[in-house]
Amino acid sequence: MRPVKLIMSAFGSYAGVEEIDFTKMQHGLFLITGDTGAGKTTIFDAITYALYDRTSGGSRDGNMMRSQYANDGTDTFVEYVFSYRDKEYTVRRNPEYMRMGKRKKADGTPRLVKETAKVSLILPDGSEYQGKKKEIDHKIEEIIGLDVDQFTQIAMIAQGDFLKLLHAESRERKRIFSRIFQTRIYWQVQEELKEQAKQLYIRLQDNIKDCIREMERVETVPESGEASVWADYLTMKLPPADGVMDTLKEICCQGKTKEAEAEKLSYELQKQSEELNASIRSGEEVNRLFLLLGQAEEKQRSLDAEKEKMEEQRRQVEDGARAEKVSVRETQLERTKAEGKRLVQQIADTREWIEEQSKSAVSEESVLKAAGEELQKSEPLLQKQIIRLRDILPRYAQIWKLEKEYAGNLKKMEAVLEECRLASEDYEEKYRLFFAEQAGILAKKLTAGEPCPVCGSTEHPKKAGISGKAPEQKDVEKAKEKRDKIEKERSLIQEKFQQAKSRLESEKKLFEEEAIEIQGSTELSEEQVKEKLAGCETELSLIKSNYQKQEKKFRELMEELKRRGGLLESREKQLEELNMKQKEEEEYFYQELKNQKFDSYESYQQARAWMEGRDAKEALLKQYDAQTVEVRTRLEMLRQQTEGKEKTDLSSEKEKLDEVQAAQKVQRKNVLSLHSLNQKNRQAKTKLNQYFEARGTLTSQYEMVNHLNRTANGMLNGSVKLDFETYVQRKYFKQIIHAANRRLSKMTSNEFILQCREIKDLSSQGQAGLDLDVYHLVNDSVRDVKTLSGGESFMASLSMALGLADIVQNTAGAISLETMFVDEGFGSLDDSARERAIQILQELAGEKGLVGIISHVNELKEQIDWKLAVTKTEQGSHAEWVLQ
Structure with a gap:
């Protein structure tokens, strides 16, 4: 959606017809600038009102936006021309408001006319969309692809709103995301499961209670045989269904027979009573007419006596009615005077406070400066010492590990040397025995006169013998192989032993060098390092905490001074308007006095x-x-009805009727008692049958639904309290953070980014899952997002807002929003941070088309060429494009 033209008539601070042509600004970044209260934000309010019948803040409806500077003859409306996907649309909307009519009343007083709310939509083909207001509003929302909440979230970046999102608790973010991403359906699933589980449990418990209660309601005829059986069933915790139902069936049959007999006797008494009643009613009617006639005559005499008094009251009422019309004007005038006195006192109090706190601000600024200098001086030295202590701590564990490795290799070395010695001795002994045995074998083959193959002699006086205990050649070879294998193993173990020894000596040497640098000697224990590290960290934390505390105190004081200054200006203007109003109301009062x-x-x-x-x-x-x-x-009617009639004595007939009615009453009570008893027993029989059948089904349903309920609502034992809706929202939250970090890393020069707290780090108490932390890339530390400074918070909130805008646009179906406005917040940034923020918005303008910054920060005027300057005058505001 790209703005083409905006026309505001008598809207907000714009008294006349104000036209803003956005086609002059084809592409890029522009600044909406002007004094406080001039009407910068009103421009976006007008766009939002034209599209959705609401202002961007949502605090003011269109009928509250008629300009106080407007002439009586000027209409209030907003006309907005925009293009969407290369098609141009025109929306014109006006609120319901009261204005002065062109003609006056008959007595010359002004006449107020109500202007009804209207809206029209011109389509790209030039035709007007036909439909009622609600249908046209729905069509506009369908064209843009966003509802008013989504539009104000991604088209208007307001610092205050996104600081709320940045600093919100997990519970609050859940509520915000529920509205933006429409995840309420998942919460409804949770609530539905919770309610179903609750209702099933109640129904299951009620089923047992109902069975017992229905059995207790059953009444038996005392003389019947089933009375004792039923009494036994009532003593059981849960009696058998078949036995209960059979006994109850017989009880119902007996009750039905007794009820029929009682009804027959009651009918006979009823017939006698009706005959007597008819005779008595006829006589009583005549007597009643004579009584009413006497009462009416008495009432007539009473009214005649009050006639003169009533006429006097009639005159007083007429005089009071005229005085009341004048009193309305007088009361309004008195309220206005009292309000004026209150404003005068408030203005004086505010001025006094500003003067006192302005002096305090100078002192607080000096304290803040001293704390900043202390932090700047001490932090580098302490950080250097902390890094050195953190580096040496792991060496204790490394040296212990190397010593353990060295000892293990030494033990292996000693063992393998012993094995080598034994294997070598075994081989040499077997070789000696085998070699000696070979001489005996050769001597056995010698013959006299034949030369010896060893010495060549033909005489063999002493031949070598064969012992029979010498090893075979294959045994000698195996012993040799075993010796060679162990020798090879020894060589490998000896090499590892030398390497472990070398590493241990090297690590100890490095540790001693670092220990000397830290405290001048090699005697430095791990406990000493930890104590020194804790001391440095505590000292640094205290210095930082002191600076942050002083910075926050000074910032809050300056913000309050600024707020009170604006409040003073507003109240002075309000007092001026109130004085004019008081003068008008005095004129209205005396005019009404004359009119009456x-x-x-x-x-x-x-x-x-x-x-x-x-x-x-x-x-x-x-x-x-x-x-x-x-x-x-009444008198006239009663005189006609009693003409020719006399009173009658009915005492004897009434006595006889009383006797019959007394007997009838006793019998009717008996019939009702039996009917009630039978009806109650029949109902109990029906309900008990239903309750016995329902119990099994309720039990299985409750077990299944309750498990789903505990899972969806995050109530499983030993787990984080992460419910279904929050689990879904984490997906959107991580997407928003990822999109935000792409811009935040540039704004902060890769100093820190935002991250969603991992599930394993979440608290098991209260709602969690959407917690936000700050990760510092420089020192690999994590802290709460609420610890960010004012400037850091603005950059983070701006990045979050832009990230949210990206995700909402994608979620809403890849809608095309080519224009965005950023409202205030740049005053909290230093020059460098502001430069990076402007760079991000310039890149965003390259993506979106147009980005407007609503601000009065002077530095921005020098950085941004195109400006929409809003000028405030006593006759209303005006806006015009300015190119630097």
Whole structure:
């Protein structure tokens, strides 16, 4: 969606018809600048109102936006022309408001005319969309692809709103995301499962109670045989269903028979009573007419006696009615005077506070400067010492590991040397025995006269013998192989031993060098290092905490001074308007005094005495008049009805009727008792049958639904309290953070980024899952996002807002939003941070088309060429494009 033209008429601070042509700004970044209250944000309010019948903040409806500077003849409306996907649309909307009519009343007083709310939509083909207001609003939302909440989230980046999102608790983010990403359906699933589990449990418990209660309701005939059986069932915790139902069936049959017999006797007594009643009613009717006639005549005499008094009250009511019309004007005038006195006192109090706190601000700034210098001086030295201590700590574990490795290799070395010695001795012994045995074998083959193959002699006086215990050649070879194998193993173990020894000596040497640098000697224990590290970290933390505390205190004081200054200006303007209003109301009061035909203020004051209780007097007069007409009509009718009739004595007939009715009452009570007993027993029989059948089904349903409920609502034992809706929202939250970090890393020069707290680090108490931390890339530390400074918070909130805008646009179906506005917040940034923020927005303008910054920060005026300057005058505001 790209703005083409915006026309505001008598809207907000714009008194006349104000036209802003956005086609002059084809592409890039522009600044909406002007004094506080000039109407910068009103431009975006007008766009939002034209599209959605709401302002961007949502605090003011369109009917509250009529300009106080507007002339009576100027209409209030907003006309907005925009292009969407290369198609141009025009929306014109005006609120419901009261304006002065062109003609006056008959008595010359001004006449107010109500202007009804209207909206029209011109489509790209030039035709007007036909439909009622609700249908046109829905069509506009369908064209843009966003509802008003999504539009104000991604098209208007307001610092205050996104600081709320940045610093919100997990519970609050859940509520915000529920509205933006429409995840309420997952919460509804949770609630539905919770409610179902609760209801099933209640129903299961109620089923047991209902069975017992229904059995207790059953009444038996005392003389019947089933009474004792039923009494036994009532003592059981859960009696057998079949036995209960069979016994109850027989109880119902017996009750039905007794009820029929009682109804027959009751009918006979009823017939006698009706005959006597008819005779008595006829005589009583005549007697009643004579009684009413006497009462009416008495009432007529009473009304005649009050006639003169009622006429006097009628005159007082008329005088009080005229005085009440004047009193309305007088009361309004008094309220306005009292409000003026209150404003004067508030203005004086505010000025006094500003003067006192301005002096305090100078002192607080000096304290903050001293704390900053202390931090700047001490932090580098302490950070250097902390890094050195953290580096040496792992060496203790490394040396212990190397010593353990060296000892193990030494033990292996000693063992393998012993094995080598034994294997070598075994081989040499077997070789010696085998070699000696070979001489005996050769001597056995010698023959006299034949030369010896060894010495060549033909005589063999002493031949070598064969012992029979020498090893074979294959045994000698195996012993040799075993010796060679162990020798090879020894060589490898000896090499590892030398390497472990070398590494241990090297590590100890490095440790001693670092220990000497830290405290001048090699005697440095691990406990000493930890104590030194804790001391340095504590000292650094205290220095930082002191600076942050002083910085926060100074910032809050300056913000409050700024707020009170704006409040003072607003109240002074309000007092000026109130004085004008008081003058007008005085004129209205004296005009009304004249209209009500009071010749003096004193005569009006006398008539005011009759205002009190006027409604009661009017009601009394109406009642008197109505009673007069009613009594007169009743007298005439009763005289006609009693003409030619006399009173009658009915005492004997009434005595006889009393006797019959007494007997009838006893019998009717008996019938009702039996009917009630039988009805109750039949109902119990039906319900008990239903309850016995329902119990098994309820049990299986409850077990299944309760497990789903505990899972969806994050109530499983030993798990994080992460419910279904929050689990879904984490997906959107991580996407938002990822999109935000792409810009935040550039703004902060890769100093820190945002990250969603991992599930394993979440608290098991309370709602969690959408917690936000700050990860510092430089020192690999994590802290809460609420610890960010004002400038850091703005950059983080701006990045979050842009990230949210990206995700909402993708979620809403890849809508095309080519324009974005950023409202304030740059005043908290230093020059470098502001430069990076502007660079990000310039890149964003390359992506979106147009990005407007609403701000009064002077430095931005020098950095941004195109400006939409809003000028505030006593006759209203004006806006015009300015190219630097």
